[in-house]
Amino acid sequence: MTTHDHYNLIIIGGGPSGMSVAVGAAEAGLKRILLLERHPRLGGILNQCIHLGFGLSYFKEELTGTEYAFRYKKNLEETCTEVITGSFVHKLTPQKQVAFVCPEGEFVIPADHVVLATGCRERTREMLTTPGTRPAGIFTAGLAQEMVNIHGLLPGKNAVIIGSGDIGLIMARRMTLEGARVLAVMEILDHLSGLVRNKIQCLDDFGIPLYLRHEILEILGKNRVEAVRYRDNATGEVKELSCDTLLYSVGLIPERDLLIDAGIEPGNGYYVSGNADYVHDLVDRVTRDGERLGRSLSGS
């Protein structure tokens, strides 16, 4: 399966961060680099980002997320990095051994350096502990993005978006283009969470209202979402809005469970990169950070 029984560097996660760490490390002269990706293909979250806005800084050109992934994969292919897709890392040890399963079997491989490039996960309705029933029709914005862009499925027809993060704004436009009605984007804070340009081209262009200082109080509905009860925190007024779908875009959490489960702190040959380190606004910065980290690693 793997060509070596020991690697200079094992990277967990084949998104923009993991790929860039491999590219940087190869530049620094590391020879034995292994990249493990759980999905059948490299690219990570970029594969579902079909919208524009990527690459202005790194490639000096505005690209879609999918184009960015394709371009960067070319850089990776020029290196000696071995890639195993469809592989799932389930355990790390303090001795820098990486245990993973893949269709060929189960492996435990040691490395000089191990980089977690596992991205982040979306906060959910459960994490916000929104009261109410548990009907169908509640999604995180990123899940809805995968449904629409990759699987061609529309999550619902009349949607309310909770939170004004970038994915929520992008999905407000995407759902509208696909024929759904986006009734409102509700933000508990007094300011937008995402980029201003996304508010303009995703909400203002389509007349979608942004309600600032609005808090969701309860989800109503038996089998399917039927309405949300919410409060305008500026006036204290409580209202209800009929809808069949809720998309949560309420923040991202770096994914570091592998380290936490093993009781390992970053350092001593373990590194965290990209959105697993902290949530970045732009993939271009993820790439630059990852390349820098890769270049800083020395072969031993």
Add this chain to the structure above:
Amino acid sequence: MDKQKKKTKKIAKPLDESRAKRYTCIVCPTCCELETDGIEVNGARCPRGERFALQEMVMPLRFVTTSVRAQIPEGTMMIPVKTAYPVPMARVFEIMKEIKALRLSEIPPIGAKVTAGSAESPTEWIVTGEVE
């Protein structure tokens, strides 16, 4: 082609106040606050922003991105595409209807052109991703 970067802050040009409009630039994440009367542009930190403001005033243009269905023997695949050029905002829904009606019979490579819409007013799209 492009002028040298101006290090000093630009001095605001006088605008025809009766026609002046404000926009937030969406060309890049800097989001410059622009003001234009259709002739002069204030607030743009790059020439692309100036062009954006002037265009926005006469006819807003946007790239549209979506995914189009390909029906192949293995099933239906969604192929990511973008318009080959920015299209008038006012036509976005019409253009979406056209591309949604389209069914590809094979998976085109990234960069390939796809044409949707009527023969009289077709819209060209570019495939933006690989699908496996």
